[in-house]
Amino acid sequence: MNRAAVICGLGGALPETLVSNADLARELDTSDEWIRSRTGIENRRVIAPGQATSDLAVAAGSRALASAGAAADDVDLVVLATSTPDHPCPATAPAVAQRLGMPGAAAFDVAAVCTGFVYALAAAAAMLTAGTVRQALVIGADTFSTILDPADRTTRAVFGDGAGAVVLRPGDPAEPGALLGFDLGSDGAGSDLITVRAGGSRQRSAGGDAPAEDHWFAMQGRAVFAEAVLSMSKSAQHLIDRIGWAGRGPDRVVAHQANLRILRAVGEQLGLSEEQITVHLDQVGNTVAASIPLALADAQNKGTLTPGQRVLLTGFGGGLTWGSTALIWPSLHLAPAPAHI
Numbered sequence: 001m002n003r004a005a006v007i008c009g010l011g012g013a014l015p016e017t018l019v020s021n022a023d024l025a026r027e028l029d030t031s032d033e034w035i036r037s038r039t040g041i042e043n044r045r046v047i048a049p050g051q052a053t054s055d056l057a058v059a060a061g062s063r064a065l066a067s068a069g070a071a072a073d074d075v076d077l078v079v080l081a082t083s084t085p086d087h088p089c090p091a092t093a094p095a096v097a098q099r100l101g102m103p104g105a106a107a108f109d110v111a112a113v114c115t116g117f118v119y120a121l122a123a124a125a126a127m128l129t130a131g132t133v134r135q136a137l138v139i140g141a142d143t144f145s146t147i148l149d150p151a152d153r154t155t156r157a158v159f160g161d162g163a164g165a166v167v168l169r170p171g172d173p174a175e176p177g178a179l180l181g182f183d184l185g186s187d188g189a190g191s192d193l194i195t196v197r198a199g200g201s202r203q204r205s206a207g208g209d210a211p212a213e214d215h216w217f218a219m220q221g222r223a224v225f226a227e228a229v230l231s232m233s234k235s236a237q238h239l240i241d242r243i244g245w246a247g248r249g250p251d252r253v254v255a256h257q258a259n260l261r262i263l264r265a266v267g268e269q270l271g272l273s274e275e276q277i278t279v280h281l282d283q284v285g286n287t288v289a290a291s292i293p294l295a296l297a298d299a300q301n302k303g304t305l306t307p308g309q310r311v312l313l314t315g316f317g318g319g320l321t322w323g324s325t326a327l328i329w330p331s332l333h334l335a336p337a338p339a340h341i
């Protein structure tokens, strides 16, 4: 059995509402200059009242299916990477599958925060190459605007909402689009660096006495920054060595879009030029599990990702978690721009 999981479709979705740095500065003690210079972010998008993560996931999933030319009933697995599910229980993926016209598909959520998309790809690829499923839709979707403390100028500046998705089909490991391997890891010793403390079994949402602020997302930015650079660089290098790319290295790295300074540092660690590092966070901020597939869709649209390039994806997030994968970029039919909902 020499099968590989091959990316054959790609799509993204963003909320209509755009929040610029100037918009934030009207509301909070911050400035366009601080946000731009410390993060590289200029705009982010946020969902409207009444919208939820699944709405973005369905829009991105449907774009990816169209890009793959896949019929909904050819796809029998939906994996949704998210840390902002529609409800704490059940998982959001089955509802997404049902709304996309694939009600019998296997469907589950993956909670690995900003590494979620790479973890979800690895899980779907393993099920596909084992022959458990025929084709898979892998979606990264998050709406952190729903869990940010409105008074927290740091996290409000950084995070945005969005969704990105790919379709995987079985194929040959030598063909463009084939996922060539994974490097995955975690370190629970850093589990308190990125948290929503309340609402789980430790600090319960019903009948609990958690302070109100424990229901908001919290991040120790500086410690996370250092870990992000270290983990993504190490994980990417492990994978480069393992798949035999050490000689020439990747042509492009699409890393989790958390901070422009982190992207530059990872590029430096890997000995790459600035042009080889994909930047999308300026327009959408940190979209958590959506960040890598949205950056892929944007780069494909702009023509900076072209067929035949050696592309490495690497992510880092809460948990702490990290993960990388790599592929030769395939020729894809892409819906021209992300759907706006």
Ligand code: UT7
Pocket (backbone or CB within 6 Å): 029, 030, 031, 034, 035, 038, 039, 114, 153, 154, 157, 158, 220, 221, 222, 224, 225, 228, 258, 259, 262, 286, 288, 316, 317, 318
């Ligand atoms: O996606 C998962 C992984 N996440 C990440 O990788 C995030 C990694 N961390 C970061 O990107 C950065 O740490 C942040 C962008 C979150 C913060 O930047 P920083 O340069 O590390 O700032 P800081 O938190 O150390 O704060 C420096 C100063 C503080 O003021 P004082 O105490 O020095 O007076 C903050 O209060 O900057 C202040 N500050 C702000 N000032 C204006 C923090 N946020 C803002 C703001 N506007 N929005």
